[in-house]
Amino acid sequence: MEMNDSFGRKLNYLRISVTDRCNLRCRYCMPPGGVPFIPHDEVLSFEEILRLGRIMAGLGVNRLRLTGGEPLVRKGVVGFAEKLSKIDGIEFMGLTTNGVLLEEMAPALYAAGVNGLNISLDSTDPARYAALTGFNKLERVMRGLHRALELPFLSVRVNCVLSGQSILDDWLGVVALAKTLPVDVRLIEWMPMGGEDSGRLVRAAGALAAIEERYGAPQPAASPAGQGPATYYSLPGFTGRLGIIPAMSHSFCAACNRIRLTATGELKLCLFYDTGMALKPLLRGGASDGDIRAAVLGAVAQKPARHQGRKLASEDGCNTNTIDRPCAMVKIGG
Ligand code: SAM
Numbered sequence: 001m002e003m004n005d006s007f008g009r010k011l012n013y014l015r016i017s018v019t020d021r022c023n024l025r026c027r028y029c030m031p032p033g034g035v036p037f038i039p040h041d042e043v044l045s046f047e048e049i050l051r052l053g054r055i056m057a058g059l060g061v062n063r064l065r066l067t068g069g070e071p072l073v074r075k076g077v078v079g080f081a082e083k084l085s086k087i088d089g090i091e092f093m094g095l096t097t098n099g100v101l102l103e104e105m106a107p108a109l110y111a112a113g114v115n116g117l118n119i120s121l122d123s124t125d126p127a128r129y130a131a132l133t134g135f136n137k138l139e140r141v142m143r144g145l146h147r148a149l150e151l152p153f154l155s156v157r158v159n160c161v162l163s164g165q166s167i168l169d170d171w172l173g174v175v176a177l178a179k180t181l182p183v184d185v186r187l188i189e190w191m192p193m194g195g196e197d198s199g200r201l202v203r204a205a206g207a208l209a210a211i212e213e214r215y216g217a218p219q220p221a222a223s224p225a226g227q228g229p230a231t232y233y234s235l236p237g238f239t240g241r242l243g244i245i246p247a248m249s250h251s252f253c254a255a256c257n258r259i260r261l262t263a264t265g266e267l268k269l270c271l272f273y274d275t276g277m278a279l280k281p282l283l284r285g286g287a288s289d290g291d292i293r294a295a296v297l298g299a300v301a302q303k304p305a306r307h308q309g310r311k312l313a314s315e316d317g318c319n320t321n322t323i324d325r326p327c328a329m330v331k332i333g334g
Contacts, residue, residue, distance in 0.1 A: 003059040003296075005269075005303040007254075014061045015260045016049060016084075017333035018077060019069040024098050025134035026122070028163035028190055029329045044265045046080040048283045050087075052261065055292050057089035061259075065094040066114075067333030069263065072101040078108045085113025094118060096159070096334060100137050102144025106151055116155035117148050122163070123170035124177065132165055149181065155224065157243070158183055162202045163190040171207070172214050178240030179215075186230050186243030191271065193329045204246035211235070211242065218242055229255070253306035262332060267299055271332060272307035275299075 003011045020038050022030075044052075053064065064084060071077055085093045094116040095109060102119065109117070121141060123129045129138040148156045160174040171187060178185045187207050202210070211218055218233035221241050229252040230243035253270075260268040265280030277299035282292050 001058065001060050003061070003300055006301045007303070007305055009254075009256060009303070010060070011257055011259050011300055011303070012061055013063040013065070013257045013259070014053075014056050015065045015067055015258060015333055016053070017067050017069060017261065017263045017331075018046075018049070018071045018080070019043065019074040020263045020331050021073050022068060022070040022098070022330055023073050023100050023135070024070065024137070026098075026132060026330075027134075027165045028132075028161060035330055038264055042280075043263045044261075044280060044283070046076060046083075048265070048280075049080070049261070050083055051283065051289075052265075052279060052292070053084050053087050053090075055289055055296065057087045058289075059293060059296060060089075062089055062091045063094075064090055064092070065096060065118075067096040069330060069333070070098055070100070071095055072097050072105055078105065078112050081109065081114055082112035085115075092116065092154075094155075096120065097144075098133075099141035099144040099148075100135075103140065103147045106144065106147045110151045110153060114153070116153055116157070118157050118159050119145055119148065120159045120161075121145070121174055121177075122160050122166060124173040125169065128167070128170055132163075132170070145177075145181075145183070149183065156183055158185045159188055160185060161188050161190050162204075162207060164200045166202075168202075168210060171202075172210065175211060175215065175235075175242060178235070178238050178242060181240055183240040184224075184232070184243050185240060186245055188245040189247040189249060191247050191329070193271070193332070203249045204244045205249070208233075208244065251306050253304075256303075259300065259303070260332060267296065268332060269300065269303040270307050273304050275302045275304065 005011060092115050093113060095114050096118040099119040122132050126138045130136045158174060158177060160171050162171060175185050177183060189203055190201060208218060216236035218235055221232040221234040223232045230245045233242045235242055262268060266276050267279055268276045277295055282295055
């Protein structure tokens with residue numbers, strides 16, 4: 001079976017946030033006052049997520065990604081990942097992590113069936129890393145990245161956000177990891193999710209110009225199959241590729257194949273819209289699999305055609321504010 005929205009897009013990719021908790025405090029991801037933690041019983045149990053995973057796979061979802069909060073802080077996540085990866089029809093399961101717990105957990109994640117890792121890293125300078133994340137954990141993350149690269153994951157990528165808190169050397173330093181390591185480094189335009197604004201943002205075009213100046217001209221490179229909205233480049237003498245995700249300055253909504261499940265069981269259809277469906281009341285209210293399937297299909301029909309982003313005072317490109325209730329990324333999972 002295929003699950004299509006009302007614009008004919010095939011939705012085969014589900015991102016699952018397993019927790020709203022995180023062991024970092026990235027300034028661009030959380031609002032300044034932090035986010036109130038959700039009580040444990042409001043978070044979906046692993047059994048509940050597995051049930052939804054089976055239902056979604058029956059509807060044609062074949063790619064999953066675990067995220068959070070920080071997915072590796074949830075107790076039992078490895079055993080859960082193993083069960084999820086064994087669901088009939090699941091062909092790829094990725095995990096997005098800040099890498100703090102990766103050194104010790106990477107082998108078990110690989111054994112559990114995680115196929116690919118995205119590691120978030122916004123600076124390779126220890127003091128800047130601590131300033132951006134609130135913690136002095138860069139060395140641990142680097143050890144986690146190296147451990148992951150020793151294992152035969154299908155992909156290990158580094159994601160770096162071009163946030164208003166970053167300085168040029170933060171993300172240029174992260175790009176430099178691909179010089180010697182066999183890792184694709186992807187620069188992601190910061191998305192204003194929580195009602196924030198910023199006047200110091202670097203967008204994709206500016207990033208490419210700065211990269212050319214520091215490392216030489218980026219040349220278009222082949223994109224790995226099924227690897228989402230990044231455009232890939234090779235850089236002179238680099239081992240890994242550069243990826244650019246112009247989340248705000250370009251729209252790739254026409255090819256969007258994603259839906260998201262939050263830790264509290266909201267099915268989210270677009271990062272920038274509140275439209276979706278609360279699945280927890282169904283899961284906990286005695287709904288049959290058929291009821292849930294029908295609810296999901298009804299919800300996906302509401303997937304918006306495109307996000308318009310939230311207008312930034314400093315930018316012309318994005319025209320209307322479409323976020324009804326601002327919601328920090330840490331609560332959605334990216
Ligand atoms: N804790 C995990 C991690 O750090 O990768 C998973 C959750 S985190 C919310 C997922 C990704 O979203 C990270 O790469 C993070 O940098 C990115 N992110 C957070 N806020 C963002 C924003 N406003 N715009 C773009 N990316 C953002």
